[in-house]
Amino acid sequence: MTDSRPVLTMTGISKSFPGVRALHDVNFRLFPGEVHALMGENGAGKSTLIKVLTGVYDTDAGATTLDGEPVSFTGPMQATAAGVSTVFQEVNLCTNLSVAENIFIGREPRVFGAVRWGEVRRRARALLARLDLDLDVSAPLGSYSLAIQQMVAIARAIDIKARVLILDEPTSSLDASEVAQLFRIMRQLRDEGIAILFVTHFLDQVYEISDRITVLRNGGLVGEYLTTELPQLSLVEKMIGKELDVLEGIEEHSRRDLATLEEGTPLVAVSGFGRAGAVEPFSLTIHAGEVVGLAGLLGSGRTEVARLLFGADRTDGGQVAIDGAASSLRTPAQAIDHGVGFCSENRRAEGIVADLSVRENMILAMQAARGWLRPIPRRRQDELVDKYVKALNIRPADPEVPVRNLSGGNQQKVLLARWLITEPRLLILDEPTRGIDIGAKTEIQRLVTQLSDGGMAVLFISAELEEVLRLSHKVAVMRDRQMVAQLANDESLDADRIMQTIASGSHREEADR
Amino acid sequence: MNDTMSRYRTMTGHRLFWPAAVLFVMLAANTIYRPGFLSIELKDGHLYGTPIDILRLSAPLILVALGMTLVISTGGIDLSVGSLCAISGAIACMYISKQPDQNSVGVVVTALAMALGVSLVLGAWNGVLVAVIGIQPIIATLILMVAGRGLAQLITEGQIITINSEPYRAIGLGHALTLPLAIFIALAAALLVAAFTRRTALGMIIESVGGNAMASRLAGIRSGRVIFLVYVISAACAAVAGFMMTANVSSADGNAAGLWVELDAILAVVIGGTSLAGGRFFLSGTIIGALIIQTLTTTVYAMDISPQTSLLFKAVVVIAVCLIQAPAFRARFSRRRRNAPPPATIADKPKEQVPA
Numbered sequence: 001m002t003d004s005r006p007v008l009t010m011t012g013i014s015k016s017f018p019g020v021r022a023l024h025d026v027n028f029r030l031f032p033g034e035v036h037a038l039m040g041e042n043g044a045g046k047s048t049l050i051k052v053l054t055g056v057y058d059t060d061a062g063a064t065t066l067d068g069e070p071v072s073f074t075g076p077m078q079a080t081a082a083g084v085s086t087v088f089q090e091v092n093l094c095t096n097l098s099v100a101e102n103i104f105i106g107r108e109p110r111v112f113g114a115v116r117w118g119e120v121r122r123r124a125r126a127l128l129a130r131l132d133l134d135l136d137v138s139a140p141l142g143s144y145s146l147a148i149q150q151m152v153a154i155a156r157a158i159d160i161k162a163r164v165l166i167l168d169e170p171t172s173s174l175d176a177s178e179v180a181q182l183f184r185i186m187r188q189l190r191d192e193g194i195a196i197l198f199v200t201h202f203l204d205q206v207y208e209i210s211d212r213i214t215v216l217r218n219g220g221l222v223g224e225y226l227t228t229e230l231p232q233l234s235l236v237e238k239m240i241g242k243e244l245d246v247l248e249g250i251e252e253h254s255r256r257d258l259a260t261l262e263e264g265t266p267l268v269a270v271s272g273f274g275r276a277g278a279v280e281p282f283s284l285t286i287h288a289g290e291v292v293g294l295a296g297l298l299g300s301g302r303t304e305v306a307r308l309l310f311g312a313d314r315t316d317g318g319q320v321a322i323d324g325a326a327s328s329l330r331t332p333a334q335a336i337d338h339g340v341g342f343c344s345e346n347r348r349a350e351g352i353v354a355d356l357s358v359r360e361n362m363i364l365a366m367q368a369a370r371g372w373l374r375p376i377p378r379r380r381q382d383e384l385v386d387k388y389v390k391a392l393n394i395r396p397a398d399p400e401v402p403v404r405n406l407s408g409g410n411q412q413k414v415l416l417a418r419w420l421i422t423e424p425r426l427l428i429l430d431e432p433t434r435g436i437d438i439g440a441k442t443e444i445q446r447l448v449t450q451l452s453d454g455g456m457a458v459l460f461i462s463a464e465l466e467e468v469l470r471l472s473h474k475v476a477v478m479r480d481r482q483m484v485a486q487l488a489n490d491e492s493l494d495a496d497r498i499m500q501t502i503a504s505g506s507h508r509e510e511a512d513r
Numbered sequence: 514m515n516d517t518m519s520r521y522r523t524m525t526g527h528r529l530f531w532p533a534a535v536l537f538v539m540l541a542a543n544t545i546y547r548p549g550f551l552s553i554e555l556k557d558g559h560l561y562g563t564p565i566d567i568l569r570l571s572a573p574l575i576l577v578a579l580g581m582t583l584v585i586s587t588g589g590i591d592l593s594v595g596s597l598c599a600i601s602g603a604i605a606c607m608y609i610s611k612q613p614d615q616n617s618v619g620v621v622v623t624a625l626a627m628a629l630g631v632s633l634v635l636g637a638w639n640g641v642l643v644a645v646i647g648i649q650p651i652i653a654t655l656i657l658m659v660a661g662r663g664l665a666q667l668i669t670e671g672q673i674i675t676i677n678s679e680p681y682r683a684i685g686l687g688h689a690l691t692l693p694l695a696i697f698i699a700l701a702a703a704l705l706v707a708a709f710t711r712r713t714a715l716g717m718i719i720e721s722v723g724g725n726a727m728a729s730r731l732a733g734i735r736s737g738r739v740i741f742l743v744y745v746i747s748a749a750c751a752a753v754a755g756f757m758m759t760a761n762v763s764s765a766d767g768n769a770a771g772l773w774v775e776l777d778a779i780l781a782v783v784i785g786g787t788s789l790a791g792g793r794f795f796l797s798g799t800i801i802g803a804l805i806i807q808t809l810t811t812t813v814y815a816m817d818i819s820p821q822t823s824l825l826f827k828a829v830v831v832i833a834v835c836l837i838q839a840p841a842f843r844a845r846f847s848r849r850r851r852n853a854p855p856p857a858t859i860a861d862k863p864k865e866q867v868p869a
Contacts, residue, residue, distance in 0.1 A: 312731055336733035350731050355724040355792040360717055367714045368733040375714040418732065 005068070007032045007195050008053075008084070008164055013062035015045075015052055017405050020396045022048040026062075026221045028214055030164060030195045035186060037206045037227070038199045040216035041239055041437040043395045043407040046199050049216070050168055054079040054086050066164075077106065083163035087153045087170055095142030095149070100124035102141050103156045127155045131185055147174050154182070158189060165189060166197045169408075171205060172434055175297055175463065183209050201437050203232055215239055240439050261290045261473055265324040267457050268340075268426055270309065272318025279304040281318060282483035284476060286426060286459060291452045293468035293489070294461040295498050296478030302461045303345060305478065306428045309459065310342040311335040336369050341419035345431035345461070347408070351415045354404035358394070359385045361403045362417045369422060388417035393443065409436035416444065426457040433467060445471060465495040477501045528786045531838045532801040535784075539808045540564075546816060560691045563811065571807035572695035573598070573754035575800055577774050578781040579706045580747030582799045585782050587740050588723040588791030589643060589650035594751040594778060596661025597632055598771025601752035602759030603668040604628035606676050615678040624681070629752050635661070636748020640741035654744075658775070665767030675764040685760030695757055702750065707796050709746075716794070719743060723791025777806050784834060805834065 006029040015023040023045045030036050038046050051057045053064065055073025064071055066082060073079040076086060093102045100121045108115040109123070124137040133151055141149055150170060157165055167186075171179045186209060190196055198210060206213065206227070213230055215222040215238045222238050230238075266285040274281030279301040286292050294302045307313045311329040320329055322338050329335045332342070344350035352361055362385050363376055370376065376384075385399045392413040396406070403414055412432060419427055429448070433441040448471050452458055462468050468475055469489065477485040477498060485501050487493055543550040543563075553562035577594050584591045608624040609615050635657060642653035687694040710716030721729045722736045729736055754774070759765045783789060784805055785798025809830055813823040836842045 310731070331735075332731050333733045333735050342731060344728075344731060349725075350727050353721045353724040353728050353792075356717070356721060360721070364717075364721055364729070364734070365732045367717065368729075368735075370714075372713050372715040372718050372739070375712070 006030055008064070008066055010049070010053060010064045011062060013049065013052055013064075014060045015048055015057060016060055018401070020401065020405055022219050023052065024219045026216065026219075028221075029224070030197055031212075032163070032195050033190055033193045034211040035190055035196045035198055035209050036212045036214065037210035038197060038214050038216065039206065039235065039239055040222075041409070041439050043218070043410055044216040044239070044437075045219040046216060047168060047407060048219075050086065050088075050166055050197070050199070054084060054166065080157075080162075083161060084166065085157035085162040085164070086166040086168065087150070087157050088168050093141055093149060093153055093156075096140055098138050099128075099135055099141050099144070099152055100137035102152055103127060103137075103159060123159075124155075127159055128152075130158075131155055132181060147178050150174060151178070151182070154185070158185075162194060164195045164197065166199075168199045169201070170198075171200055171202060179205065201441075203235065203438070206235075207232065236438055239437065261287050266321070268309070268320065268322055269324075270315075270318060270320045270329075273305075273308050273315045273320070274318065275304065275308060275313055275316050278313065278481065279308065279478075280482045281316075283318075284309075284483070284486070286457045288425065288457055289452050289455045290474065291448060291458045291460055291472045293472030293475040294459060294478060295465060295468050295475055296502060297463075300478040300502075301481035301483075302478050303430055304481070305476075305483065306342060306430050306459065306461060309335070309426075310340055310428055312342065333368070336365065336422065336424075339423075339425035340428065341365070341422055341424035341426070342428040343412075343415050343419060343430060343432055345434065347411055347415055352403050352411050354402065356403060357400050358389075358403050358406065358414055359399035361414050362388060362399070362421060365418050365422050384421050385417075388420060392417055392447075393440075409440045412436055413440065413444075416447070420451075424456065426459065427451065428459040428461075430461045431463065432460075433462065433464070441467075465498050469493065469495060469498070528795060529798055529801065532784055532786065532798055532805065535834050535837065536801055536805050536808065539805065539812060543808075543812055543815060550815065555691065558691060559688045563815065565693065567804065567807050567811050568696050569693040570811070571803050572693075572699035573757045573771075574774065574777055574781060574807060575699045575803040576702050576750045576754040576757070577771075578778040578785075578799045578803045579703060579796060580743075580750030581775070581778040582782045582785070582787055582794050582796055583706070583710065583719060583743040584650070584747050585779070585787055585789060586719050586723045586791055586794035587736075587743055588726065589740065589743070590654065590779065590789075591639065591744060591747045592651065592654040592775050593635070593639060593657035593661055594747060594754075595771040595774045596658050596665065597635060597748050597751035598755035598758055598774060599665035599765075599767050599769075600635065600661055600668065601628040601632045601755035602770045603665045603674065603765045603767050604631055605681070605756060606674045606759055606765035607668055609676045609678050609681055610674050615676055616680060618680050621678060621680040625756060628756070629749065632748045632752035632755075633745055636745040637741070639748065640744035643744060644737040644740040662767065665765075665770070667767075669765055669767045671767070673764050673766045677763065681756075681760050682763050683760070685757045685762075698753065698757070702753065703796060703800060706746070706750075710796075715739070715742075720793055724793070778803075780831065781806055784838065786838075 008030040010026065010028040013023050013026045013028070026045065026049060028049065038049065040046050048057065052059050055075045055078055066084065071082065073082065073084070079086070094105070097105065103124045104120050109119045110116065121137050128135055128137065131151055131154065133148070133155070135144065135148065141152060144152075154167070154170065170182060174182060186196055186198070200206060210227050212224065213227055213235065214224045215235070217239060262285075264287070267288045269285040271283040272281045273283070282305065284292070294305060296302050304313070308315050309329065311331045311334055314330055320327055327338065329338065329340070335342070353364065356364070359381060363381050367376055388394070389397050389399060394410050394413050394417070403411055406414065416432065432444050445467065448458055448460060460468060460471055472489050475487045475489055475493065475498060476483055477487065479502050487498070487501070540551065550563050553560050553565060577598070581591055581594065605624040605628040608627055609620055612620045614620060639654050639657060642648045642656070643650050683694055684698070685695060689697055710719065718734055718739055721732070722734060722739055726736060751771070755771060758770050781802035782799050784802035785795050785800070787794040787798065809827055813826060818826050
């Protein structure tokens with residue numbers, strides 16, 4: 001499978017940001033015709049290594065060779081021209097341009113300086129056909145789902161005669177069939193001799209597709225291993241740096257009885273909430289201390305439900321009662337006044353304010369609720385921020401660093417802290433564990449359990465059924481923009497039954513059983 | 514060596530370093546050209562000299578630019594400030610000119626209050642167009658930029674209104690503690706805006722709205738109110754600047770007062786380090802930016818650059834200033850310097866150019 005000569009080597013790479021040592025003396029090599037997984041927790045330096053490799057960042061020290069020749073790229077364009085193509089973690093495309101334009105932007109086929117649009121569209125269609133995608137290449141990219149946008153980004157990357165293809169978290173927004181489709185493409189490209197660098201948090205995917213694994217921890221190199229020689233448990237231990245039975249961390253928590261929880265007045269009871277084109281009218285009650293899971297496929301209306309409950313979108317009709325009294329949830333500010341918090345799944349666009357510091361991002365919601373005339377005293381801010389930086393193990397621990405310098409998982413924790421600081425009564429978490437590593441994932445799951453034990457209601461949205469099952473007292477199932485069932489999470493409920501409900505939508509039989 | 518190096522980096526990395534350096538170089542160049550440039554003398558209990566003139570003349574621009582900084586920080590822009598200067602000056606002068614006793618302090622205060630009141634209403638108009646109706650800021654404020662000139666003409670009935678009012682004249686030319694009063698007015702406005710934004714949470718909330726409007730809304734910020742407020746603040750700043758401009762010449766000209774000041778103000782904000790895309794804002798940077806622009810204007814006069822070429826000269830300097838400030842531009846030069854001796858680790862092989 002692998003040649004003896006690496007196509008790419010990186011030796012002694014170091015890189016620091018103000019207040020953060022992102023990489024320290026890291027070595028990395030990549031052989032032609034292999035899928036090489038780069039593993040590590042959030043903030044271990046995976047994204048930084050990729051950005052150094054592709055010239056987005058300068059290095060402080062170290063050397064890179066491509067085909068034995070020293071190279072130093074000054075930007076992704078140059079790296080791409082040399083055969084190193086990247087699909088970055090967050091889709092970096094222009095949603096207002098067409099699919100075809102996105103694939104060829106910056107390297108359009110030209111004649112006498114004029115772009116040959118017919119050729120652009122024809123080649124875009126051919127490329128997408130190779131990926132088994134049937135899209136209207138003239139339609140704006142924004143009209144397609146995030147998953148499709150991801151595939152277009154990959155199409156863009158493989159169009160260039162790439163020898164090295166870097167995929168940073170390509171699967172985090174894809175559903176199972178789309179992942180399978182991606183893996184088929186990856187195998188095809190690998191067999192053509194392309195070296196693929198693959199970053200993911202899904203361990204199963206690593207073992208399904210990769211030939212070799214390099215593990216980073218806290219900006220340093222832990223080691224390089226053949227996938228066949230590294231059992232899953234050892235991999236997790238190497239990533240975390242201590243022997244931990246993290247995978248079992250949550251299981252033993254005593255699950256309180258749903259009937260007991262649902263006694264008394266519900267904290268929030270909505271009926272007939274819905275929005276044309278987004279989600280069919282639904283009814284849902286959430287009690288204090290209850291974790292309600294929201295399961296369903298990508299695009300099944302999970303996020304839309306959350307947005308309606310938070311007032312981010314306005315419902316077309318229906319009623320809401322809070323503590324039994326008729327109320328309304330028409331704007332986020334109003335929802336926050338009622339004690340609702342909402343962590344969006346799209347943390348870059350709808351979550352963090354990249355310019356502001358970790359501290360400012362954390363206190364933002366609390367400050368907004370108080371109004372700008374009543375600033376939170378600086379000492380109180382520092383107390384709160386310090387408490388949550390410690391409690392959530394946010395790295396780097398310097399709250400004055402701009403939040404954009406943090407890794408994705410740590411940004412997610414900052415967002416969580418923003419809401420925990422407001423001490424919400426209902427916290428809506430939309431995919432809080434997507435794209436973050438096992439350690440942080442367990443921490444967040446444990447946190448949800450603790451919060452609900454403390455009386456907070458949680459609406460937990462996740463594509464991972466195991467996670468939903470582990471945490472929830474009740475699971476609402478979404479299918480084709482409808483809430484098709486609400487199932488009590490007792491012994492009889494398992495992933496298979498949720499899957500069947502998603503597949504068949506036969507909620508009546510399920511609910512009656 | 515390393516220590517000096519890192520100290521040098523910290524210093525040049527400070528956001529005020531480059532604007533301050535540019536200002537310093539300009540002053541130094543002027544002093545070399547004309548050694549008496551920086552000299553200040555005390556006459557009749559007042560300080561005189563070119564530096565004092567620069568401070569006094571930059572006061573209106575500083576005022577306008579302060580308001581503009583907040584607007585730009587929200588991701589907006591206010592093109593109407595020049596017209597607002599003309600309107601506020603016109604109203605004040607028109608009212609004073611109609612009074613029997615133009616030197617009465619009461620008359621002047623009434624005039625200022627009236628003009629300020631109208632400006633606030635016009636600022637609120639901008640705010641409503643942007644924050645409530647949702648028109649793009651550049652278009653929304655363009656309306657008042659164009660219509661405002663007409664409004665100012667209407668107020669002055671197309672004439673240049675000349676007044677003879679000592680208290681009003683003092684706003685532009687008066688002195689206090691040996692220094693021009695205008696400097697203190699600008700300073701007070703700067704401190705007021707700074708306190709208003711940094712002692713409250715307003716500054717952070719403005720930056721949050723400008724940095725990521727969607728995320729701010731989901732964090733519960735009622736961004737409409739904040740955006741409305743910054744246009745009102747901007748109008749208030751422009752109104753006071755308008756008083757100064759008309760007081761300097763004791764007359765109100767609806768056509769000429771505050772003409773193009775919005776462009777100078779935007780430039781001052783950008784030189785000061787606030788991004789036109791919104792987000793973080795820097796009031797101290799804006800003030801230095803305004804001083805740079807005024808120094809440049811003074812330089813043009815001081816160096817006897819012919820009127821035909823003075824605008825071109827200004828343009829060249831402004832381009833240079835902007836380039837020096839751009840990290841990408843500086844990086845291109847520092848990288849070239851750094852790469853001159855090839856790094857030891859790969860010295861055994863000549864550095865290969867990657868085929869583009």
